[in-house]
Amino acid sequence: MSFDEKLSARVAEVEQIVSSYLPKEEGYQKTVLEAMNYSVLAGGKRLRPMMMQEAYRLHGGDGKVIEPFMAAIEMIHTYSLVHDDLPAMDNDQYRRGKLTTHAAYGEAMAILAGDGLLNYAFETACKAFEIAPGVHTAIGKALTVLSRKAGIYGMIGGQVADVEAEKKGLRIDEDKLMFIHAHKTAALIEASLMCGAILAGASGEDVRDMETVGYNIGLAFQIQDDILDVTGNEAELGKPIGSDEKNDKLTYVKAHGLTEAAAQVEKLSAEAIALLQKNTLQDDFLIELTRALVHRTK
Amino acid sequence: MSFDEKLSARVAEVEQIVSSYLPKEEGYQKTVLEAMNYSVLAGGKRLRPMMMQEAYRLHGGDGKVIEPFMAAIEMIHTYSLVHDDLPAMDNDQYRRGKLTTHAAYGEAMAILAGDGLLNYAFETACKAFEIAPGVHTAIGKALTVLSRKAGIYGMIGGQVADVEAEKKGLRIDEDKLMFIHAHKTAALIEASLMCGAILAGASGEDVRDMETVGYNIGLAFQIQDDILDVTGNEAELGKPIGSDEKNDKLTYVKAHGLTEAAAQVEKLSAEAIALLQKNTLQDDFLIELTRALVHRTK
Numbered sequence: 001m002s003f004d005e006k007l008s009a010r011v012a013e014v015e016q017i018v019s020s021y022l023p024k025e026e027g028y029q030k031t032v033l034e035a036m037n038y039s040v041l042a043g044g045k046r047l048r049p050m051m052m053q054e055a056y057r058l059h060g061g062d063g064k065v066i067e068p069f070m071a072a073i074e075m076i077h078t079y080s081l082v083h084d085d086l087p088a089m090d091n092d093q094y095r096r097g098k099l100t101t102h103a104a105y106g107e108a109m110a111i112l113a114g115d116g117l118l119n120y121a122f123e124t125a126c127k128a129f130e131i132a133p134g135v136h137t138a139i140g141k142a143l144t145v146l147s148r149k150a151g152i153y154g155m156i157g158g159q160v161a162d163v164e165a166e167k168k169g170l171r172i173d174e175d176k177l178m179f180i181h182a183h184k185t186a187a188l189i190e191a192s193l194m195c196g197a198i199l200a201g202a203s204g205e206d207v208r209d210m211e212t213v214g215y216n217i218g219l220a221f222q223i224q225d226d227i228l229d230v231t232g233n234e235a236e237l238g239k240p241i242g243s244d245e246k247n248d249k250l251t252y253v254k255a256h257g258l259t260e261a262a263a264q265v266e267k268l269s270a271e272a273i274a275l276l277q278k279n280t281l282q283d284d285f286l287i288e289l290t291r292a293l294v295h296r297t298k
Numbered sequence: 299m300s301f302d303e304k305l306s307a308r309v310a311e312v313e314q315i316v317s318s319y320l321p322k323e324e325g326y327q328k329t330v331l332e333a334m335n336y337s338v339l340a341g342g343k344r345l346r347p348m349m350m351q352e353a354y355r356l357h358g359g360d361g362k363v364i365e366p367f368m369a370a371i372e373m374i375h376t377y378s379l380v381h382d383d384l385p386a387m388d389n390d391q392y393r394r395g396k397l398t399t400h401a402a403y404g405e406a407m408a409i410l411a412g413d414g415l416l417n418y419a420f421e422t423a424c425k426a427f428e429i430a431p432g433v434h435t436a437i438g439k440a441l442t443v444l445s446r447k448a449g450i451y452g453m454i455g456g457q458v459a460d461v462e463a464e465k466k467g468l469r470i471d472e473d474k475l476m477f478i479h480a481h482k483t484a485a486l487i488e489a490s491l492m493c494g495a496i497l498a499g500a501s502g503e504d505v506r507d508m509e510t511v512g513y514n515i516g517l518a519f520q521i522q523d524d525i526l527d528v529t530g531n532e533a534e535l536g537k538p539i540g541s542d543e544k545n546d547k548l549t550y551v552k553a554h555g556l557t558e559a560a561a562q563v564e565k566l567s568a569e570a571i572a573l574l575q576k577n578t579l580q581d582d583f584l585i586e587l588t589r590a591l592v593h594r595t596k
Contacts, residue, residue, distance in 0.1 A: 028477045029455035031462060036450070083413060087386075088405035107386035108465070111409065112458055115381060116450045118413060122420045123445035129438035136434040140427035143441070147421035152334075152414045157327035160410055164329060167406070179326045 003288050010285070014046040014053065014070065021071035021124050035105040035113035036120070040078045043096045047293070048073045048192040054286040055196025055210055058279055065132035069142060069195050072125040076150045077188055079117035080159070082110055089163065122147070128199075135201070142195040149191035158183025174255050178219075181252075186218025206279070213272045213290075220268040220294040223261050226251035228297070230258060236298045269294040301586050308583070312344040312351065312368065319369035319422050333403040333411035334418070338376045341394045345591070346371045346490040352584040353494025353508055356577055363430035367440060367493050370423040374448050375486055377415035378457070380408055387461065420445070426497075433499070440493040447489035456481025472553050476517075479550075484516025504577070511570045511588075518566040518592040521559050524549035526595070528556060534596045567592040 001009075022040060025033045049070035056066040085092040085100040086107065093103045102110035125146060128139045148154055162180045165172045172180075193210035202210075228237060229244045230253055244251050253261045269290060276287050299307075320338060323331045347368035354364040383390040383398040384405065391401045400408035423444060426437045446452055460478045463470045470478075491508035500508075526535060527542045528551055542549050551559045567588060574585055 023450060027455070028459040028474055029450055029481075032450060032454065032458040079413075083409055086409060088409060108461055109458075111381055111384060111386060112454060112461070114413070115377075115416060116454050116458075118416055119445060119449035119454060122441070123449050126438065126442040126445055129435075129442060133435075136438050137427075137431075140424065140434050140437065143420070144424040144427060147417060147424055151417035151421050152321060152327055152330060156330065156410060156414050156417060157325070160330040160407075160414075161326040163406055163410070176326055183327075 003292060006285060007289070007292075010050055011046050014050045017067050018046065018049060018071045018074045021068060021127075023120065031105070031109055032112050032116050035101055035109050036075075036116050038104060039082050039101045039113060039117065040074060042098050044074075044077075046074065047289075048077055048188055051189065051214075051286070051289070052192040052196040054283055054289070055193040056200045057196075058276070058281055058283040058286060059197045059200035059202040059206060060281060061196070061200030063132060065128045065135065065139070066196065066199050068124045068127040068131065069146070069199060072121040072146065073188065073192050073195070075117045075121035075124065076146075076155075079114040079121070080155060082114040082117065084159070086110060118150075121150075135199070138198055138201060142198045145194050145198065146191050149187040149194075154183055154187035154191070158185070158187065172250055174250070177250055177252070177255070181219055181222045182215060185222045186215045189218045189221075190214030209275045209278065213275050216268040216272040217290055217293060220265045220272070223252045223265050223268075224294055224296060226253045227258065227261055227265070229253075232297065238298070265294055301590060304583060305587070305590075308348055309344050312348045315365050316344065316347055316369045316372045319366060319425075321418065329403070329407055330410050330414050333399055333407050334414050336402060337380050337399045337411060337415065338372060340396050342372075342375075344372060345587075346375055346486055349487065349512075349584070349587070350490040350494040352581055352587070353491040354498045355494075356574070356579055356581040356584060357495045357498035357500040357504060358579060359494070359498030361430060363426045363433065363437070364494065364497050366422045366425040366429065367444070367497065370419040370444065371486065371490050371493070373415045373419035373422065374444075374453075377412040377419070378453060380412040380415065382457070384408060416448075419448075433497070436496055436499060440496045443492050443496065444489050447485040447492075452481055452485035452489070456483070456485065470548055472548070475548055475550070475553070479517055479520045480513060483520045484513045487516045487519075488512030507573045507576065511573050514566040514570040515588055515591060518563045518570070521550045521563050521566075522592055522594060524551045525556065525559055525563070527551075530595065536596070563592055 018040065022037050023033045025037060052070050052073055053066055081095065082101045084090050085095060086102055092100050094100060101113055105113065125143055129136060132139065150156070158180050161176060162184055165176065190211045193214045194207050197207045197210045226244060229241050232241050234241055244254070252264065272290055273287055276283065276290065316338065320335050321331045323335060350368050350371055351364055379393065380399045382388055383393060384400055390398050392398060399411055403411065423441055427434060430437065448454070456478050459474060460482055463474065463478070488509045491512045492505050495505045495508045524542060527539050530539050532539055542552070550562065570588055571585055574581065574588065
C-alpha cells in the first residue's frame with residue numbers, strides 16, 4: 001500500500017472516531033450544535049488526532065481512552081479556525097472552498113459555536129475518566145497538557161502575538177517570529193503527541209521527547225510553508241505565491257535565505273525522526289507522515 | 299456582624315483567591331493577559347466561587363483543592379460576559395459603569411480574551427491535580443460537572459436559545475423560557491454547588507441535592523428579577539423598570555401573574571433552604587445568602 005493510500009485509510013479511521021463524539025443536533029440549542037458539527041466536518045487532514053493516536057500506539061497504548069482526547073484536539077483546532085475567520089479577525093468568507101461558520105450561520109452563532117467547541121473539547125476529554133477508571137492520574141496529566149498547550153501559554157498566546165503584529169503593521173523581530181510559530185503552529189502538535197504518550201503510560205522522558213518532536217515538526221512545517229511561498233508551484237499549491245514578499249512579512253526565509261531555511265527544515269525533521277526511532281516500538285507510518293509533512297510541495 | 303458585613307468580608311476573601319490564579323501580565327501575549335485580568339477584576343459579587351466554597355465547607359471540605367475551581371468558575375462566568383457584550387451579540391459598551399472588554403481592548407482582543415479565559419479556566423482547575431494528588435477521581439468528577447454545566451448542555455445552550463429567541467423576535471413558549479432560565483442562569487450556580495460538594499467527597503445523593511439547590515436558587519433569582527422589573531424602585535435598582543412589558547417579553551410574571559410568581563419564588567427558596575438544612579453540618583451564611591439573593595429588592 002502506498003503512503004497516500006495508508007494516509008487516506010487513516011484519515012477515514014480518525015474521522016469516524018471524531019464524528020462519534022460530535023453532539024446530536026437536537027434540543028432548543030440545536031442551531032449551535034449544527035454550526036459546531038458543520039465546522040468540524042468541513043474537512044481538514046485530521047493531522048492532530050492522527051498524530052495523537054500514533055504517539056499512543058508508539059508507546060504501547062491499545063485502549064479506547066485515547067479516543068475522546070482525539071476528538072477534543074480536533075474540536076480545539078476547529079474552534080480556533082472558526083474564531084480566526086470572524087469579521088473582527090481575518091474576516092474570511094471561505095475556507096477549503098466552503099462557507100466559513102459565520103458566513104453560514106451568522107456572527108453571533110459562530111462566536112457561540114467556537115465557544116461551544118472549546119468547552120465541549122474539555123467535556124469530551126473528561127469522558128476518558130469513565131472509559132478508563134484505572135488511569136485517572138494519567139488523564140489528569142493529559143488534560144493539564146492539553147489545556148496549557150491550547151491556551152494563553154500555547155496556541156492562543158501565539159495567535160495574540162500574530163494578530164497584534166499584523167494589526168499594528170509592526171516589524172517583528174526574529175525572536176517574536178519564533179514565538180508565534182512555536183505557539184500558534186507547534187503547540188497543538190506538541191499537545192497531540194504528548195497526550196498520546198501520557199495516556200499510554202509513557203515515562204516523563206518519553207513525554208518530553210514527544211514535545212520536542214512536536215516542536216520540530218511544527219516549526220519545520222511552518223518554515224516549509226515560507227519556502228513554498230517563494231519556490232512553490234501556484235497550480236500545485238492552489239494559491240498565489242509571493243504573498244510574504246508582497247506583504248513585507250518577516251519569515252524564516254527572509255531572515256536566513258532559502259538555502260539556510262531548507263537546511264533548517266532538514267535538521268528539524270532529522271532530529272524529530274531520530275527521536276521517533278529511539279523508541280523500542282516502531283511506527284513507520286508516523287515517520288513517513290513526518291517526512292511527508294515537512295517535505296511537502298503543496 | 300450583620301449579613302452585609304459578613305458578605306463584604308467573604309467577597310474580599312474570594313477575590314483574593316481568584317486574583318491569585320490570574321496570569322502575570324508579561325510576554326509577547328501580554329495584551330490578552332491584560333484584557334483577561336481587566337475583565338475578571340471589573341467587579342461583580344463573586345457569587346459563584348463564594349457558593350462553591352460554602353458548599354465545600356458544608357460537606358466538610360477544608361483543603362486548598364477548591365481554590366483553583368473557585369477561580370475557574372469565575373473565569374467561565376467572566377468569559378461569558380465578555381463574549382455576550384460583543385458587537386455581534388448585545389453590543390454593550392459599559393458593564394457595571396466600566397468599559398466592556400471590546401470597548402477597552404478592541405473586538406479581536408475581546409474574542410481572544412474570552413477564549414483565553416474559558417481555556418484558562420480548565421487549565422486552572424487542572425492545578426487541583428497537583429494540589430491534591432490523593433483525590434484525582436473527585437477532581438475528574440468535578441471537571442466533568444464543570445465542563446458540562448458551562449457548555450452546550452448548560453450555560454452556552456441557554457445562551458444560544460436566548461440569542462435566537464431575541465434575534466428572531468419569536469414568541470417563545472413557557473417550556474423554552476424555563477429552558478433558558480435553567481441553562482443560562484442556573485447551570486453555573488448548580489456547577490458551583492456541585493463541584494464544592496464533589497471536591498469535599500460528598501455522596502452522590504448530596505451532590506444531586508446541591509444540583510437541586512442550585513437550580514432552585516437560579517430560577518428563583520430569575521423570577522425575582524422579572525418581579526422587580528414590574529414592582530421595583532428605579533432609584534434602588536439603578537435601571538429603568540418596565541422593560542419586559544415594553545419589549546413584549548415572555549416572563550414568568552407575564553405567564554402567571556405577580557402573586558403566583560412571588561409564591562413560586564417562596565416555594566423554590568424554601569425547598570433550597572430545606573435541602574441545605576438537611577446536612578448535618580450547618581452553614582448559616584449560605585442559607586442567609588440564599589435568602590438575600592432570592593428576596594432582594596435591587
